[in-house]
Amino acid sequence: xxxxxxxxxxxxxxxxxxxxxxxxxxxxxxxxxxxxxxxxxxxxxxxxxxxxxxxxxxxxxxxxxxxxxxxxxxxxxxxxxxxxxxxxxxxxxxxxxxxxxxxxxxxxxxxxxxxxxxxxxxxxxxxxxxxxxxxxxxxxxxxxxxxxxxxxxxxxxxxxxxxxxxxxxxxxxxxxxxxxxxxxxxxxxxxxxxxxxxxxxxxxxxxxxxxxxxxxxxxxxxxxxxxxxxxxxxxxxxxxxxxxxxxxxxxxxxxxxxxxxxxxxxxxxxxxxxxxxxxxxxxxxxxxxxxx
Numbered sequence: 001x002x003x004x005x006x007x008x009x010x011x012x013x014x015x016x017x018x019x020x021x022x023x024x025x026x027x028x029x030x031x032x033x034x035x036x037x038x039x040x041x042x043x044x045x046x047x048x049x050x051x052x053x054x055x056x057x058x059x060x061x062x063x064x065x066x067x068x069x070x071x072x073x074x075x076x077x078x079x080x081x082x083x084x085x086x087x088x089x090x091x092x093x094x095x096x097x098x099x100x101x102x103x104x105x106x107x108x109x110x111x112x113x114x115x116x117x118x119x120x121x122x123x124x125x126x127x128x129x130x131x132x133x134x135x136x137x138x139x140x141x142x143x144x145x146x147x148x149x150x151x152x153x154x155x156x157x158x159x160x161x162x163x164x165x166x167x168x169x170x171x172x173x174x175x176x177x178x179x180x181x182x183x184x185x186x187x188x189x190x191x192x193x194x195x196x197x198x199x200x201x202x203x204x205x206x207x208x209x210x211x212x213x214x215x216x217x218x219x220x221x222x223x224x225x226x227x228x229x230x231x232x233x234x235x236x237x238x239x240x241x242x243x244x245x246x247x248x249x250x251x252x253x254x255x256x257x258x259x260x261x262x263x264x265x266x267x268x269x270x271x272x273x274x275x276x277x278x279x280x281x282x283x284x285x286x287x288x289x290x291x292x
Contacts, residue, residue, distance in 0.1 A: 010042035027181030104252030149288035170266030
């Protein structure tokens, strides 16, 4: 394998069209029920098979992405190699980062899933069970990115069911200038403080949204706590909504906010938000990159 050419693939971002959160489980994770959607916005993952084992990065969103053994893409490669008894000698990962890190858009998990899919292609004979086992060891969102497109995830995010492709929608992302440390853990902890509000089993509550035409259709349980956890996020949301005249909603566990709407509207929404204290990125929903 040392002489083979690099393998390259996009690693798409995601938004949650619906996200419901249940109680903490015995294993420390929370039960979730979510509908996820991949986007056109993507990192690029390049796997090399000769030279020094390393993770390197480029692109506009390198800051905040680890370039050591804690990187999720590297952890995914290590885990799959362990399961298969393979060596990573001479193996390298280069990430061209276009997805803002720690923003609720799943960039690290997507990089990990794409790495697993490329290794599956490179090594040959790698079963879906092995890839899924490696994915679930690395993180809860990684299993979804093995599927991509539109899908429902349950349990801790490890039970993924593909859905029919969502109709094309334009998306505008609003990225705050900073996030917080241990973001996801702090969001779940804040949500746990509202325990009386989510005592019912997930299956007894609203069915997840599978078709979204505008931000008012999005359901995200984390919106009950996000504006107290992220300093200034509520003010930013208010400013954006005043500028564009429409609602925006929270992406995953935040702090990214997003608008969703019909084709031909995204550029106007982005233009109206120009000058606000956030990074504005236009993108759109996108189907799966990986065919079963």
